[in-house]
Amino acid sequence: MRTWLRVAVVTLCVCIPLTTATAQNPTPDAVRPGWALALHGGAGTIPKDMDPKLVEAYRASLRHGLELGRGILAKGGTSLDAVEAVVRFFEDDSLFNAGKGAVYTHEGTHELDAAIMNGATLACGSVAGVGTVRNPISLARLVMEKSKHVFLIAAGAEAFARAQGVPAVDNHEFDTRRRWEQWQKALHDDKFGTVGCVALDTQGHLAAATSTGGLTNKRWGRVGDVPVIGAGTYANDRSCAVSCTGQGEQFIRNTVARDVAALVEYRSLPLADAAHAVIDGKLQPGDGGLVAVSKTGEIALVFNSEGMYRGAADAGGRFEIAIWGE
């Protein structure tokens, strides 16, 4: 029954068609059955008249991230390794509001948040308000695997990083001219910037990872949904893995990631229906979106904003990236 379901569902279409899909390398060699991957690089108001060179840069980065995750999963790697690697890659790419390229706070600094969750064990790790760690997602994984805790913040999280041998970087390492100009103009043209990845591996285990620099011009130690397990990040082998991007406060109030998983687990909704029920039914238009993968390999890429940088791939040869809706 479950095998039949998996076979049937893996072939399902994603709920929001990827109109600008790039279907290259559709079937890599030696693909094992059953893996699936989805990622995002943030949702929000993404101007359709964006410089074509910038559009191509985003596409190239999304494509590279998707290839990176596919490479790990297709070889039988774990979903946890895949989501961490993909999010690290986006953290290192200054195009996205996470790691290098993080937006500026009110004080002209950078405060980074990240979370990772293992759907097989519900183990998870979160960090919030860190400013001296190059890859917050890997620090979140250290919190999960090398501490008894789940959630470390601010100076304490940085002391933990040092105790774990994570080198300190100067906060100005996250500076970029583009984000500085946005901050100066308070343009907020991609204020929902976040990166995230969800994966199902060939062992049937789910994982989710999300990382962000938060809101442009944020102050007062504001933390959004990303490090709040159940809001921006959630994975549970009983249902699905979810990574969100958008107006963080709305995603916390609506416990969005956990709610999608609850609708899958307790109401037996198909993943896409669950995602739409929450994004379209509970949030306000423009709030943002999410990517999700279910235990049966369904993929959902759902948003109610103008666009969402996103991609999806699976063992059946799917390999698609997109930015805007239809």
Place this chain on the structure above:
Amino acid sequence: MRTWLRVAVVTLCVCIPLTTATAQNPTPDAVRPGWALALHGGAGTIPKDMDPKLVEAYRASLRHGLELGRGILAKGGTSLDAVEAVVRFFEDDSLFNAGKGAVYTHEGTHELDAAIMNGATLACGSVAGVGTVRNPISLARLVMEKSKHVFLIAAGAEAFARAQGVPAVDNHEFDTRRRWEQWQKALHDDKFGTVGCVALDTQGHLAAATSTGGLTNKRWGRVGDVPVIGAGTYANDRSCAVSCTGQGEQFIRNTVARDVAALVEYRSLPLADAAHAVIDGKLQPGDGGLVAVSKTGEIALVFNSEGMYRGAADAGGRFEIAIWGE
């Protein structure tokens, strides 16, 4: 149908009998129909041979907290005002690990976390890692009502407090000899100390509030479940309000408060069954417990630790406090 359900359910017994209940003032004058209240002062290993004078001090404080909440609700006050007032009262009582009486961190300081949620609107506010605010639960309410945000941490949250006119207190104001001795001995005899309150008001609206000093000897800016909406604190008029206490990491991994609400909303479980399904079915023995009130006035006080300081009252005249199980 809903009216019938409310009438039927209000008469239900609580899932864990309050064996040491104090049934005084069973029916206050001019009680309006439909309100209900539950509170806790932490769960964990509470020695049964505790000094009888200390036991009586805890009982007196629980009784006072319950009277305070009852007074507000019975007069038609809001659930939000009731849960804030009750939690403030416990924060000011050095018996409990919240506000005055908070445990010591590894560095010999106090780092306080709190959250509040309005079930009618899903508005919520959280603070984590604050050390200079006498009543963190009221700062959480300011975050909810006076900022666009939901979650503020550490120095930023304190700057917000100052901007809101909340006076600064010296961190040593939270010092108490008893907690200092526990820290020195690393006794951890009530390491799950937290206070919380949930309420249904006569308008049919739910609210939840939770506040804590966290783990004795904590370090690295460790944050537990209390300020994580959906983990330690949650309220939603569609289902119930929940406040948790226990091994915070376990409550985050299992999104305990949101999961109880999801089982009520999506599986239509009675509140007590939902609470037991999560506390007994998903956590480890000894992890802790929760108090919850449903939209129909059901009350659940469920824990899998040796004891939980707790109390419950409702418009039907119920007024009970307890510490241990049967």
